[in-house]
Amino acid sequence: MTNVNEQGRGGDPIMPGSALARALSGDVVPSLSPGFGDRVIAAAEAHTAPLPALRRSPGRWSGWKTGRRFAVGVTGVFVLASAAAATGLLQQLAIPVPSAKAVWASIAGTAQAAPAAPPAPVVAEIPATLAKVENDGSIDTPEELGVAFRRVDEVRQGRRAERAQIINQRIASEIERRRIAGLKVPTPQEEARLRERIAAAEARRQQLADERIAARREAIQRKVDSGEALTREGVVVPLRARPTIPEGSPDFERLRRMSPQQRRAALQAMPREERRALVEEYRARRSGAVPAPAPSPSPSADSSPAV
Amino acid sequence: MNASGKPSLSQQIVGSGEDEPLVERLAARDCGALREVIALHAKRLHRVAWRMTSDAQEAEDIVQEALLRLWDQAPRIAARLPAGSEGTGFRLGAWLQRVVTNLAIDRLRRTRRLTHSDFPEQEDETPLADAVVEAREDGSLARALIAALPERQRAAIVLTYYEELPNAQAAAAMDMNIKAFESLLHRARTGLRQAFAEQGGVA
Numbered sequence: 135m136t137n138v139n140e141q142g143r144g145g146d147p148i149m150p151g152s153a154l155a156r157a158l159s160g161d162v163v164p165s166l167s168p169g170f171g172d173r174v175i176a177a178a179e180a181h182t183a184p185l186p187a188l189r190r191s192p193g194r195w196s197g198w199k200t201g202r203r204f205a206v207g208v209t210g211v212f213v214l215a216s217a218a219a220a221t222g223l224l225q226q227l228a229i230p231v232p233s234a235k236a237v238w239a240s241i242a243g244t245a246q247a248a249p250a251a252p253p254a255p256v257v258a259e260i261p262a263t264l265a266k267v268e269n270d271g272s273i274d275t276p277e278e279l280g281v282a283f284r285r286v287d288e289v290r291q292g293r294r295a296e297r298a299q300i301i302n303q304r305i306a307s308e309i310e311r312r313r314i315a316g317l318k319v320p321t322p323q324e325e326a327r328l329r330e331r332i333a334a335a336e337a338r339r340q341q342l343a344d345e346r347i348a349a350r351r352e353a354i355q356r357k358v359d360s361g362e363a364l365t366r367e368g369v370v371v372p373l374r375a376r377p378t379i380p381e382g383s384p385d386f387e388r389l390r391r392m393s394p395q396q397r398r399a400a401l402q403a404m405p406r407e408e409r410r411a412l413v414e415e416y417r418a419r420r421s422g423a424v425p426a427p428a429p430s431p432s433p434s435a436d437s438s439p440a441v
Numbered sequence: 442m443n444a445s446g447k448p449s450l451s452q453q454i455v456g457s458g459e460d461e462p463l464v465e466r467l468a469a470r471d472c473g474a475l476r477e478v479i480a481l482h483a484k485r486l487h488r489v490a491w492r493m494t495s496d497a498q499e500a501e502d503i504v505q506e507a508l509l510r511l512w513d514q515a516p517r518i519a520a521r522l523p524a525g526s527e528g529t530g531f532r533l534g535a536w537l538q539r540v541v542t543n544l545a546i547d548r549l550r551r552t553r554r555l556t557h558s559d560f561p562e563q564e565d566e567t568p569l570a571d572a573v574v575e576a577r578e579d580g581s582l583a584r585a586l587i588a589a590l591p592e593r594q595r596a597a598i599v600l601t602y603y604e605e606l607p608n609a610q611a612a613a614a615m616d617m618n619i620k621a622f623e624s625l626l627h628r629a630r631t632g633l634r635q636a637f638a639e640q641g642g643v644a
Binding site for chain 2: 159
């Protein structure tokens, strides 16, 4: 028997002709028993057929790889959706985000019938009637002043109606947003009470504005009656010169020009009596008990009609 | 060529480049193909199994099981072969060689485990000792020397010495890398020489 083992690999090979080689070659391999092939063929024919191959090759995409990709995808979508919901992005895009309570109610079957289709969010439009009233020249006569007052009144009426419309739209859109989001929606009684409070606040604001404008108009009327020509600068009151803060008071002027934080610190640093006097005077001015002082003569670009 | 003048298993395994059509026929449940496989490989597979187990009946069972495994797995093997793949490197003889080697190792281990666990108090009555004694009585020192080796070392000697496989093919038949196989072969040769020396021989 020839030894073809590679030399020097796996130790010293068993050399042909050696005593060990002769000992290993001393036996004879028996032959296969007769009919071995027939027995194997019979066993193969009687063998149960193997199961059909899997539809998908198991080696290319194992179940774990596919499952891992699926898990990573689902986790990524969940994280992105959570981040979008947390930052309010979905709400800005008018995509409803149900609360946990609403989801549980839908699972438990106790959810209320959802609206057929969520209406588009109501967007308040700025009406054209809110445009500023421009004076096209000086006002010399009471008739011209009357015309100017009527034009201003028309604009104010339009602004008041538009303001009421915007309030209604905001209330409706907020209620709709809460309904879509599954939040608590005010009952009709609660909504009526809310509208009453808003209307009362608006009425108080209008009353203060009417009183302030009436006083302002009386002053202007007196100027016209005395033959003084009114210019734009004489009619328009600069915003920073609004008479909510009495003029002539150095403390008010100084406080008015401060930032809120500086103003709060300055008020705290004031003597108690002085601070109380300033607050009382400011409240009286806001409530209209004290007549508004004369407008500031200094014109300003940041101004609007105050009549 | 081996001592008998017939092509060695190594030559047969390497030279069989037309096994794909045979596998295709086996996958199509062609019994004639299985008969051809038996005619081509059964004797050599039986020789390896007998060298490993020293039991003619056991060797026949191992070869039959290997052939039935081929019959079962032929559709899967054929599916892995590319379409029209003649000469793709698939060697049926090597595949059967690996199956027979592993089956023989498994049977030897099972026999040893059952013997040691079921009859722990029986002194010197394991099949290994019995085989040695029987071999001495038969005058076949070769079987005694081979039977004295552990299973994997026995397989390494059978494949490289008797079947004349190159180390690379023998390592593939035992599912080992070449370095590990050469280490195993070195230990097997050393153990064989020691056993032969204990029998009074000079290697």
